Amino acid sequence: xxxQKEDQSKDLFLHADGDSFFVACELTRRPDLKxxxxxxxxxxxxxxxxxxxxxxxxVTRGMPTFRIKKLFPEVVILPHHFDLYLEISGRMRQILSxxxxxxxxxxxxxxxxxxxxxxxxxxxxxxxxxxxLKEEIEKTLGVTYSxxxxxxxxxxxxxxxxxxxxxxxxxxxxxxxxxxxxxxxIGEIWGIGRRTVPKLTALGVxxxxxxxxxxxxxxxxxxxxxxxxxxxxxxxxxxxxxxSNVDPRSQKSIQATATFRPASANPSVIxxxxxxxxxxxxxxxxxxxxxxxxxxxxxxxxxxxxxxxxAKLLFFSSDPGAVLNAIEPEFPKLLxxxxxxxxxxxxxxxxxxxxxxxxxxxxxxxxxxxRTRVEETADKIRKKxxxxxxxxxxxMRRKKD
DNA sequence: TCTGGGGTCCTAGGACCC
DNA sequence: TCTGGGGTCCTAGGACCC
Numbered sequence: 001x002x003x004q005k006e007d008q009s010k011d012l013f014l015h016a017d018g019d020s021f022f023v024a025c026e027l028t029r030r031p032d033l034k035x036x037x038x039x040x041x042x043x044x045x046x047x048x049x050x051x052x053x054x055x056x057x058x059v060t061r062g063m064p065t066f067r068i069k070k071l072f073p074e075v076v077i078l079p080h081h082f083d084l085y086l087e088i089s090g091r092m093r094q095i096l097s098x099x100x101x102x103x104x105x106x107x108x109x110x111x112x113x114x115x116x117x118x119x120x121x122x123x124x125x126x127x128x129x130x131x132x133l134k135e136e137i138e139k140t141l142g143v144t145y146s147x148x149x150x151x152x153x154x155x156x157x158x159x160x161x162x163x164x165x166x167x168x169x170x171x172x173x174x175x176x177x178x179x180x181x182x183x184x185x186i187g188e189i190w191g192i193g194r195r196t197v198p199k200l201t202a203l204g205v206x207x208x209x210x211x212x213x214x215x216x217x218x219x220x221x222x223x224x225x226x227x228x229x230x231x232x233x234x235x236x237x238x239x240x241x242x243x244s245n246v247d248p249r250s251q252k253s254i255q256a257t258a259t260f261r262p263a264s265a266n267p268s269v270i271x272x273x274x275x276x277x278x279x280x281x282x283x284x285x286x287x288x289x290x291x292x293x294x295x296x297x298x299x300x301x302x303x304x305x306x307x308x309x310x311a312k313l314l315f316f317s318s319d320p321g322a323v324l325n326a327i328e329p330e331f332p333k334l335l336x337x338x339x340x341x342x343x344x345x346x347x348x349x350x351x352x353x354x355x356x357x358x359x360x361x362x363x364x365x366x367x368x369x370x371r372t373r374v375e376e377t378a379d380k381i382r383k384k385x386x387x388x389x390x391x392x393x394x395x396m397r398r399k400k401d
Numbered sequence: 402t403c404t405g406g407g408g409t410c411c412t413a414g415g416a417c418c419c
Numbered sequence: 420t421c422t423g424g425g426g427t428c429c430t431a432g433g434a435c436c437c
Contacts, residue, residue: 044405062404107408107437193435225411226434257406304404308431343405 014113015148015156019165021109022049024143025085042079102244114242126170153240154233157190181209256280257345263302265340277346278320291316291357292348299334300343307334316357
């Protein structure tokens with residue numbers, strides 16, 4: 001066992017992570033802003049992505065934009081252009097698919113892939129492989145990605161982080177792996193969050209290396225599957241698969257949430273916001289032709305306390321009217337006197353493809369579909385004349401209070 | 402940090418059945 | 420019922436992610 005020879009026949013895992021992705025995409029349209037401190041998030045009121053120059057100034061993720069403006073007036077703050085990000089992200093995966101066997105769209109700015117050793121050999125080794133891939137992405141798209149190549153998904157994910165931005169890290173020898181694990185604090189491992197860090201620290205586990213070295217049996221007594229899986233992955237054991245070709249219609253939930261200002265304790269204001277959430281979520285569901293029969297919704301107080309409610313539908317629907325009817329009796333239970341609410345949300349769960357939605361005995365399904373058609377008409381009107389032009393009465397009733 | 406929005410997976414425990 | 424053991428399904432909620 002001592003001279004573990006690296007298995008030449010096994011696929012490797014690649015992780016690609018867009019560098020300051022949203023900002024980088026914006027710069028493809030605004031080359032004049034290159035080298036300047038730029039932040040995306042104008043429309044959300046917080047910094048969602050920062051250019052390296054903005055980070056250097058001290059802008060952090062989540063910082064309110066009003067504060068950025070006050071502290072760093074030289075920062076350029078831009079709104080989102082999601083269509084642009086989606087397009088660049090899609091083209092990135094297309095490029096990657098000519099280098100890799102399977103490609104997983106993990107998020108808008110990250111993907112995983114499986115790479116054949118023969119492919120790497122073809123490029124003359126992992127260094128060249130990564131370099132060619134990186135250059136093609138950069139040349140074609142005008143944005144940069146950090147790349148990580150390793151024996152497992154989690155190792156690849158850690159590898160891409162090591163030299164970000166613009167990183168190209170292959171963690172292939174055991175020595176390199178160990179060095180990387182020792183340099184990785186436990187909290188920086190993908191999948192170890194705020195709650196788990198203190199538990200591990202209490203055991204004297206401070207780095208990824210400590211985690212790998214900790215006796216498995218002891219670990220299993222104190223932690224459950226997610227942590228144990230991570231330990232294995234970091235040790236080089238393949239647990240997580242690359243999930244390519246995931247059907248977007250197999251989505252489990254659709255949610256729409258929004259923060260409003262000022263926060264309000266007025267039930268009709270809060271209800272109006274929920275109605276908008278319901279319309280948004282249902283609109284999205286109709287676009288992908290999914291329907292739900294289980295709705296959860298929440299209010300979030302100005303103290304950031306969440307309160308959830310739940311309602312069942314007797315049939316599958318994507319009609320905001322049906323959703324709101326179901327929610328209505330539960331709604332008052334979430335409210336507390338004088339508690340001010342800053343945001344609300346509606347989550348459609350238990351999604352089913354519209355064409356598979358069962359007809360119920362009383363034909364309510366048909367009723368729902370008919371109403372869906374009414375909503376579709378409304379969707380078209382909105383598309384044509386803008387979002388505010390039509391809505392349910394409940395969300396149109398602005399300015400009553 | 403006066404702090405946005407959209408997701409997934411895992412687990413414990415209860416309901417129900419044989 | 421002063422009752423054993425085992426299985427499945429569902430739900431609430433925790434934890435984590437970008």
